[in-house]
Each structure stands twice: as structure tokens, then as C-alpha cells.
């Protein structure tokens with residue numbers, strides 16, 4: 001038999017998706033699993049959204065539409081961007097996608113020529129480097145630390161730029177670190193991006209989960225609108241992970257190319273899901289704000305429990321719904337079964353196998369010294385997870 005695509009075969013599968021799938025499978029088999037692995041709100045999709053999609057299906061709104069999506073939904077996205085972010089887009093500059101992940105795919109497909117360098121601050125969302133490599137680009141990482149609140153500085157950005165640099169991917173708020181760049185920090189980064197004539201892919205999927213620092217889109221700073229490919233969606237803000245609906249907001253120069261990609265790759269995201277998104281866009285977002293307030297309480301609870309177990313005050317993640325915990329001091333310790341904890345993968349495997357606790361190794365996000373907890377789970381689940389984590393840590397010698 002002939003070989004499969006070498007390019008595609010060289011891409012790693014998403015570790016977060018694998019662990020989440022494994023945890024769900026073990027649970028379905030009746031195993032006692034507590035999972036803080038998934039990047040998925042634990043609430044149901046709001047009723048108005050569910051009803052809007054049901055109604056669309058009942059009314060036969062289930063046919064093919066334009067590759068960019070329904071015009072009324074794109075208009076509503078443009079309205080949201082104007083109202084909440086001060087950004088003026090026409091409906092023609094919006095492309096609805098099958099989740100924000102597809103919007104990331106579109107963005108990289110539109111930008112990368114072979115050997116183009118794409119700058120990615122680490123820790124990063126698992127998908128970015130793999131998709132960059134898929135399109136034959138080169139991911140260039142900028143390391144951050146808990147001491148720098150997992151944020152890059154303008155100097156670091158400047159130093160990472162070469163003549164091959166095409167774009168910077170900025171995920172604000174960040175999965176997995178929870179870092180949120182302030183408007184002042186974004187302005188400083190934007191000046192480097194503009195001075196060096198780069199594109200910026202701005203993944204704003206956690207926009208609504210900012211607990212202390214005010215959210216700003218980097219596209220709103222001088223010279224950025226025409227070079228920013230904005231990514232957002234409904235998975236996290238409206239508990240619509242399984243609906244697969246998100247969007248790109250694009251400069252006029254890039255929109256036609258992404259429309260073309262979309263027309264060949266997926267045609268368009270699910271039509272009923274688009275009607276669900278329309279209901280989300282027309283809502284007053286009180287649901288989102290309530291969820292944000294709940295997540296803040298959960299963050300504080302989990303952070304205090306894990307800090308207590310580790311005997312140190314953990315960095316405060318100001319956004320998203322993840323706690324990214326440095327655990328390097330545990331590496332080298334030995335489990336009751338005699339296995340050495342050598343890295344974040346062996347530590348997370350130990351917690352899953354011995355205590356039924358699913359969390360994600362930092363290695364998946366390019367930072368092996370840490371592990372990621374999602375706090376998009378009930379307080380009861382967080383307390384149980386904290387108990388299992390404590391048992392796991394205390395059992396190490």
C-alpha cells in the first residue's frame with residue numbers, strides 16, 4: 001500500500017482532546033473519575049438558544065447557506081464587535097466557522113507560506129503549533145514564567161522577530177495560563193507588531209471571562225485593524241461546545257481568501273447552530289455575566305485548595321477558566337508503586353490511574369513544569385478533585 005501523507009502524519013493529536021475522551025470513556029465504563037480536564041463549561045446551553053435552534057429545524061431552516069454563513073448572523077456578529085469591542089466590521093468581513101478551532105485553521109491556511117515563522121507565546125493552546133506545522137510554517141515560541149504572569153514583553157517579541165516572521169498568535173485571555181493582557185500591555189505589543197509589519201491572529205474565545213483586568217481586543221489599537229485576524233465564538237461564552245460555531249472577523253483584504261477556503265473545506269457551519277448563535281447574539285448576555293461570577297468564585301476556591309496542598313501561593317489567573325500550576329518541585333519523587341514522577345505527563349498519569357483525577361499535563365501546552373486544572377466544574381467536583389490531588393501529592397515520597 002502507498003504511504004499516507006507525511007505532512008499530516010507528522011502532526012500530533014490534541015492531548016487535551018485525548019485526555020478528555022479517555023476520562024469520559026472511563027466514566028462511561030463506571031470508573032470513579034473526576035475530570036478537570038475539559039475546557040468546557042459545565043452548564044447547559046441557555047434555553048433561548050436551544051429553542052431558537054429547535055425552531056429553525058422545525059421551520060425547515062436546515063439547508064445549505066452561503067460559505068460565510070447567514071447574513072443576519074454575520075450582521076449580528078458585526079454589531080457585537082462594534083458594541084462590545086469598538087470595532088467596525090461589515091457583515092462581509094465576518095466568516096462563521098465550525099467552532100473557533102476552524103477559525104484558527106482558516107487563519108493559518110490564509111497566511112502561511114512554507115518556512116514562514118509564526119510566533120507563539122508559551123504556554124499556548126495545543127492546536128496552534130500543530131496547525132502551523134501542518135501548513136509548513138515554523139512555530140517560534142516565546143517562553144514565559146509564572147513570575148511574568150505567563151505574559152510576554154514587547155522586548156521578548158522584538159527579539160523573536162526575524163525576516164521570516166509572518167505573524168504572532170495572541171490568545172487573550174490565555175488557555176492554559178489564564179493570563180490577561182491589560183490594554184496598556186496590548187498597546188505596547190501592538191506597536192512592535194505594526195513596526196515590523198506583521199499579522200496578528202487574535203484568539204479572543206475567553207473574552208467574557210476576565211475577572212480583574214478589563215478586556216480589550218488588540219485589533220482596536222492603532223494600525224492593528226488591517227493586520228488582525230480576529231477569532232471568537234460561542235463554545236465557552238454560551239456553553240455551545242458541541243454545536244461547533246465560531247467566527248473570523250477579517251480585514252477586507254483577507255475575507256475573500258478565507259471565504260474561498262471555507263467554500264472548499266466545509267461549505268459553512270451547521271445551519272441550525274447558526275440560528276442558535278443568532279439567539280445568543282441577540283440576548284442580553286446576563287447568562288454569560290452570571291457564569292463569569294460563578295467561575296470567579298470557583299477559581300478562588302480551587303486556587304486556595306491547591307495552594308494549601310502545595311504549601312505555596314499560586315499565581316492568580318485573571319481570565320479564562322483554568323488554573324495553571326507549577327509542580328516542578330514534585331518531579332523526582334516516587335509513587336507508592338515505585339514509579340518516578342519525571343515530568344507533567346507521568347504526574348498526570350499517576351493522578352488518573354491511582355486517584356481517578358483527570359487533569360492536563362503542561363507539556364501539552366509547551367510548559368512541562370506545570371499542570372492545568374479546569375475550574376469549569378461544580379464546587380462539589382472541585383472539592384473532590386482537590387481532595388484527590390492532595391492524596392496524590394501526599395502519597396509521593
Ligand SMILES: Cc1ncc(COP(=O)(O)O)c(C=O)c1O
Pocket residue numbers: 039098099100101102125171175203205233234235236241245246
Ligand atoms: C484558546 C482556544 N481557542 C480556540 C478553542 C476552540 O474553540 P471551539 O470549541 O469553538 O472550536 C479553544 C477550545 O478549547 C481554546 O481554548
